[in-house]
Structure formats: structure tokens, C-alpha cells
Amino acid sequence: MTEYTKSLINTLEKNRTLTESEYLSLIDGYTPDAAKYAGELALKAKKAFYGDAVFIRGLIEISNICKNDCKYCGIRKSNRNCDRYRLTREDILSCCSHGYRLGFRTFVLQGGEDGYYTDDVLCPLINEIKSRFPDCAVTLSLGERSKESYLALYEAGADRYLLRHETATKEHYELLHPTSLSFDERMRCLFDLKEIGYQVGCGFMVGSPGQESRHLARDLKFVEEFSPQMCGIGPFIPHKDTEYSSFTAGSVELTCYLLSLIRLIKPTILLPATTALGTLRENGREMGILAGANVVMPNLSPEEAKAKYTLYNNKLTSGAESAEALETLKSRMKAIGAEIVCARGDAL
Ligand code: 5AD
Secondary structure, three states, X not given: OOHHHHXXXXXXXXXXXXXXXXXXXXXXXXXXXXXXHHHHHHHHHHHHHHOOEEEEOEEEEEEOOOOOXXXXXXXXXXXXXXXXXXXXXXXXXXXXHHHHHHOOOEEXXXXXXXXXXXXXXXXXXXXXXXXXXXXXXXXXXXXXXXXXXXXXXXXXXXXXXEOXXXXXXXXXXXXXXXXXXOHHHHHHHHHHHHHHOOEEEEEEEEOOOOOOHHHHHHHHHHHHHHOOOEEEEEEOOOOOOOOOOOOOOOOHHXXXXXXXXXXHHOOOOEOEOOHHHHHHOOOHHHHHHHHOOOEEOOEOOOHHHHHHOOOOOOOOXXXXXXXXXXXXXXXXXXXXXXEEEOOOOOOO
């Protein structure tokens, strides 16, 4: 690590802000010892607010039907090899009951942009979840919707919304997506969600096709300025039925370095050690937690659904869906000095 890189990490810890070109220097200055140094400061910053706590979110993948054709994604509309499914209201409620018994106090309803889930379907469902489990938070991750829809879902009781921005550079966004999707619309959604009052999560892939360090620098500046309550980042992993099938996956090490930098930008942020990280490396989630992440999102979806929600190759399906698996997760976290906490885990 150069003295300059070290001084930038120190400045980031102190001021929580850098210029975009300084972020670029930090990214280009990546070395294992720079990552180690940033990781130590990130852990300190996390501990000051959250101690050793790691929050768990019960992920329920409600549908892999999607009207979009994002070029990197395995459940893109034009993938004929994807076996489609949609959970019913009863399926979803029983996932919540099961998760509640295990100790989950946040349920994340995630899915493709499936037209079946209109506000008329979702609002009563969110209402029902909140009345059966009043001490739980409901997080939605259902893609782009109108402001009116986001508002209706919020009024029905949804607390949080995850919508990765994917890349904060318009040209790069256009490379990764079909022309029917626009960067400006993505940003519109994120700003609307924030204005309505949701706890909002943005995020991006590391090592996505065409990504350069200047794109990541802009992602960091965007995270700094947008200041979301959550940020999901994970390595890009190729999916066999996409045009990127032969591309290389993103780096676990660079992802962890970026997790540390994001923790330094915003010490109170809720930062998951993502499934993609755990998929690429057996101990990827532990590496993420040690780099500054403080959330894990075990999969509560029914087994048949899990197998079909294939965003990328070899997606990790084991989670904390059973008491036994949750115990395993707890002991794995304990082994690295972290403690799984069964609480809503709102952002501070
Ligand atoms: N590799 C890694 N992450 C992916 N996602 C979609 N496809 C892939 C892939 N091939 C991520 C996107 C999306 C989230 C649900 O999953 O960032 O927002």
C-alpha cells in the first residue's frame, strides 16, 4: 500500500467523504494490505454503532417471472430455460410463519418484475404479514414501480425497499440493460422511495461486464451522496443462459475492499454479506462480515422455488431455513467474533 492510499483511507475514516477522483485512486490502489487496513478501520466503525451484531433477514423469493431482460440475469424474460414459478399468498404467509418461529424479524419479499403482483395483491398481503407479525419489518425488493404504487405499498405497511442501482454510470447502465430500461427511471425510483419514507437500499455488482474502476468510483460517490440505509453489493457471477456466460466472475477480494470503504463512508449503513459472495467462496460471507458487513439474508423460500430462482450459476441455496441450519450459521459467525441477533435491525 502506498502512503497516498493509506492517507486516503485515513481521510475517508475521518471525513466520511472523498472526491470521485480520490475514490478512483483508492480503487486503483487496491492491494491486499490496503484492504486489510481499510477492513480494520471498517470493523472499528461498525463496532462503534452495532457492536458484534449481525442481523438476519428472511429472504422469500416470491416469483422468478420477470418482464425485464437485464443482460446479466438468469431470470431475464428471454431465458427459455428458466422454469418459472410464482408463490401464492398462502405460500408466502407460511414462509413468514416458519421464519418467525426460527427467530426472523424481517421478511424480504423479493422477485422479478411479475405483473401478477399488483398493488391489489400486495397491499392486503403486506397488511396481513404486519398484522400477524407486528414486531417484524417487511422489506420489498420487487423492482421498478410507479411512485403511486410505492406509496400504496408503504401505506400498507412496508418498511424498507431494496432496489440496486446496478451502476451509477449511465453509459454503463445502458450497456448492461436493454433499451426498455433507463438509468434515469432507476434513479427516479430510488429518489421516490426515499421521499416516501422507506428505509432504502441501493447497490451494485462488482466485476460486471464492461465495468472499469471509474465506474466503481462513481458508485462510491453515489452511495456517499444518496446515503441509503442499506447497500447490497456482490460479485458478478456469469449465468449460462446469458450473453455473458463466458465472462469471468467479479473478485471476492475487491468486493470485500469495497464493503470496507462503504462502511467507512457511512458507519451506520446496513450492509449484507451477500449470497453471491457466499457462492463464489466457501467462507465468502464470513469474509464480508470481517470486511465490515453486518447483515446476512438466509433464504426462507420453499425448496422448489430456491432451485428455480437462479440469477447466476451455482447460486448458494443453503441458508438458515431450518433450526439446524440457523444454528450452523450462528456458530460460523461466532467463530469470527460476530453474533447473530434476532431483531428487526433497523438502521441507526
Ligand atoms: N451475478 C451477480 N448478481 C446478479 N444479479 C442479477 N444477476 C446477477 C449475476 N449474474 C443481482 C442484481 C440484481 C439482484 C437481484 O441480483 O444486482 O439487482
